[in-house]
Amino acid sequence: MDVFNKATTKLGPIGQYAKSIHGYWTFPKLEGEISPRMKFRGKEKLVWSLNNYLGLANHPEVRKADAESAAEYGLALPMGARMMSGQTDQHEQLERELAEFVGKESSYLLNYGYQGMVSIIEAMVDRHDVIVYDSESHACIIDGVRLHFGKRFVYPHNNMESLRKQLERATKITNETGGGILVITEGVFGMSGDLGKLDEIVAMKKDFNFRLLVDDAHGVGIMGPNGRGTHEALGVMDGVDIYFGTFAKAFASIGAFVASTKEVVFYLAYNMRSQIFAKSLPMPLVIGALKRLELMRNHPEFREKLWTVSNALQKGLKERGFNTGNTQSPVTPIFLHGDPTEGANLAFDLRENYNIFCSVVSYPVVPKGVIIIRIIPTAVHTLEDVEYTLHAFTEIKANLDVGKYSSGQFVNIQV
Numbered sequence: 001m002d003v004f005n006k007a008t009t010k011l012g013p014i015g016q017y018a019k020s021i022h023g024y025w026t027f028p029k030l031e032g033e034i035s036p037r038m039k040f041r042g043k044e045k046l047v048w049s050l051n052n053y054l055g056l057a058n059h060p061e062v063r064k065a066d067a068e069s070a071a072e073y074g075l076a077l078p079m080g081a082r083m084m085s086g087q088t089d090q091h092e093q094l095e096r097e098l099a100e101f102v103g104k105e106s107s108y109l110l111n112y113g114y115q116g117m118v119s120i121i122e123a124m125v126d127r128h129d130v131i132v133y134d135s136e137s138h139a140c141i142i143d144g145v146r147l148h149f150g151k152r153f154v155y156p157h158n159n160m161e162s163l164r165k166q167l168e169r170a171t172k173i174t175n176e177t178g179g180g181i182l183v184i185t186e187g188v189f190g191m192s193g194d195l196g197k198l199d200e201i202v203a204m205k206k207d208f209n210f211r212l213l214v215d216d217a218h219g220v221g222i223m224g225p226n227g228r229g230t231h232e233a234l235g236v237m238d239g240v241d242i243y244f245g246t247f248a249k250a251f252a253s254i255g256a257f258v259a260s261t262k263e264v265v266f267y268l269a270y271n272m273r274s275q276i277f278a279k280s281l282p283m284p285l286v287i288g289a290l291k292r293l294e295l296m297r298n299h300p301e302f303r304e305k306l307w308t309v310s311n312a313l314q315k316g317l318k319e320r321g322f323n324t325g326n327t328q329s330p331v332t333p334i335f336l337h338g339d340p341t342e343g344a345n346l347a348f349d350l351r352e353n354y355n356i357f358c359s360v361v362s363y364p365v366v367p368k369g370v371i372i373i374r375i376i377p378t379a380v381h382t383l384e385d386v387e388y389t390l391h392a393f394t395e396i397k398a399n400l401d402v403g404k405y406s407s408g409q410f411v412n413i414q415v
Ligand SMILES: Cc1ncc(COP(=O)(O)O)c(C=O)c1O
Pocket: 112, 113, 114, 115, 117, 138, 140, 186, 190, 215, 217, 218, 246, 247, 248, 254, 255, 256
């Protein structure tokens, strides 16, 4: 058997549909400067699918810092991994400022959040330890857990009763092995927008001995009174033992960081394989992140605007009878009933006829009969964008309810 056979016979859970979706639903090209108005296939769309929460991607000061640092240092500097030849004063400065921002002693940069998270988990546990994690954890957490040689227990999403049971099981095991327990969850869950119950989890520390690692990719910069993260929003900044944030969302860049005690961060710097054996973050990304952090700290109005837009959208949807689940963050899911054809036709109608670009998922990504539309508001959207979108959604829901999107009823184009 040739390993290449997979490329033609077994394309994978999403790849199997690639022929009919590639370039339209998957790998679409959004053109123009990052903003709520971008071009798709030559036509302007109202874009609700970018995690540019605070609108920093195109902020003039950000663009200037990015351009000037690229002109001054180039993209190569520093060459090599941090440990070997990739250390600079600017990397250390950014780490100090990030640590302070998220309320930890120390932090360490990661060249990508995904690999970073995998390595944080791998480095923090050995075969004697037990991992307990939320069932809706991001793929990078799942991959990190896969590398673990010891026991792992999963609890249904945000089910605290089950977490307690898993902690009891985990404690029995660690009492025998002499290991510890690492609980992993997210701050803001990126698909559903609900929050990990960090306050309730931290409260369980009085009954169990464990450490808590939180992936706050969608929370850093936007959650809490000062945007310091979901742990700030839920009043448990000290209870989160290891905090993870990425630059891929509110920071509108690339890279990530992990924050914890001085000792743990130092230990991680010497033990995260994906960082030890990979190149350091280029200087423009570090200087660009310093600028973004400065704007985040000094401009609460970006966050306020984000919440104004998010609240108007979520309130408007609820008033019109839409089910937006349990979101407590700007991430806005809309749950509809329908089969995959209806999901595709509805999304197509939104994109082509209402010129709204957002992500829509249906079976097999979510259970049969469910369609989820996910909207990501940002600080650079307007209340007029919200009004227009609410109007469009009211119409597409009415169409869905009368069966307009079922097969044969709706003229779809070949995408
Ligand atoms: C919850 C969560 N964790 C981690 C990541 C990975 O971060 P990065 O894009 O920096 O690799 C993402 C996606 O960006 C995410 O949504």
